């Protein structure tokens with residue numbers, strides 16, 4: 001059965017993007033899905049001893065077709081040989097179709113952090129829309145596999161570079177997404193300690209270098225800021241004029257204060273040097289792609305709540321809620337965020353803009369919702385699920401108690417609002433993680 005996704009109004013979602021500001025950026029959801037749901041499909045080679053090989057192979061092909069919606073030709077299909085525990089990689093024979101833009105319409109866009117969580121999805125979208133994209137990434141949390149399906153494409157370039165060092169290139173647009181935050185792992189404060197200086201250094205030096213680049217090239221500059229600039233907020237929901245409530249010396253400060261200073265730098269260059277800036281404050285976002293922290297030996301996934309809960313439930317392990325589970329968050333799906341980033345980049349709005357989904361959950365409720373969805377997907381796939389327990393662990397220091405975006409500004413100036421329900425996005429996330437597990441990548 002093909003995957004059917006409904007939006008908040010009950011309409012079927014077949015495309016993402018929009019036609020606005022005299023600019024069409026709609027793309028097919030199936031094409032995008034073929035890039036993240038099963039980007040590197042692995043077929044298991046026939047074992048000489050097995051009797052029903054042919055059938056197994058057919059089943060794998062069928063499952064593959066279901067995930068890729070007929071776009072399998074744009075993927076590499078690698079072969080796993082169980083006997084020798086080896087894998088033969090193939091390269092893509094054809095890239096997904098990209099729009100053919102005239103040279104005046106085609107932008108040269110630099111995406112820093114372009115192999116990361118959010119960056120890689122933005123890169124997919126910009127590539128399909130026909131732009132020339134250069135990805136700059138130090139691959140600290142990003143992975144080359146998130147964008148490797150574009151390697152070799154004439155519009156694509158990937159550079160291993162750390163934005164704390166200057167970088168020279170000619171371009172029109174610059175999007176900066178170096179988030180570089182260690183996942184919130186309260187049991188492992190060593191992660192914060194290990195990364196905190198690097199985190200704030202990346203935010204400050206990286207933003208400074210990229211603003212200098214934008215100034216020289218007269219490129220439009222978009223910075224991905226965060227809801228963390230509001231800290232543990234005393235105003236609810238958070239609107240852009242709220243100044244925030246941040247502990248400047250706590251374990252989260254490297255990230256919160258790093259992004260605050262990045263915003264300060266951005267507006268400094270805007271006022272002083274006339275750099276054309278856009279500032280997106282991104283609220284909690286969940287993304288079907290895995291970015292692994294290389295120093296992590298405990299969790300083979302990113303450590304944020306959505307991936308933690310899904311992987312725990314799929315593995316039949318206890319789901320870990322931190323604190324009493326009464327803290328709240330609002331979760332947006334990646335496609336809504338990318339729509340918002342593109343709308344912002346193409347608008348005239350230079351003030352900060354919140355991008356997030358207003359549907360707020362306590363983390364306790366959210367754990368139950370994720371458990372229900374994992375069970376539903378397992379049942380649909382013919383597996384009788386085993387109900388996992390929800391257990392409670394200590395609360396991380398300075399964990400914000402409440403968070404929900406006020407997105408009035410985004411609605412008014414970008415005509416943007418999230419289309420994906422949390423349930424629909426989570427179902428897709430569960431399918432993604434299931435596929436990763438079957439593949440042996442988790």
Ligand SMILES: O=c1ccn([C@@H]2O[C@H](COP(=O)(O)OP(=O)(O)O[C@H]3OC[C@@H](O)[C@H](O)[C@H]3O)[C@@H](O)[C@H]2O)c(=O)[nH]1
Pocket residue numbers: 179181183184226227228282283284303304305306308309320321322323327329363395396399400
């Ligand atoms: O296994 C878990 C993980 C997390 N949590 C809780 O779930 C909530 C959300 O935690 P996450 O780590 O996913 O995200 P946070 O809201 O703390 O920070 C996030 O917010 C904004 C972004 O800019 C950051 O990149 C991101 O880390 C927190 O209250 C956390 O304590 C659990 O209860 N269990």
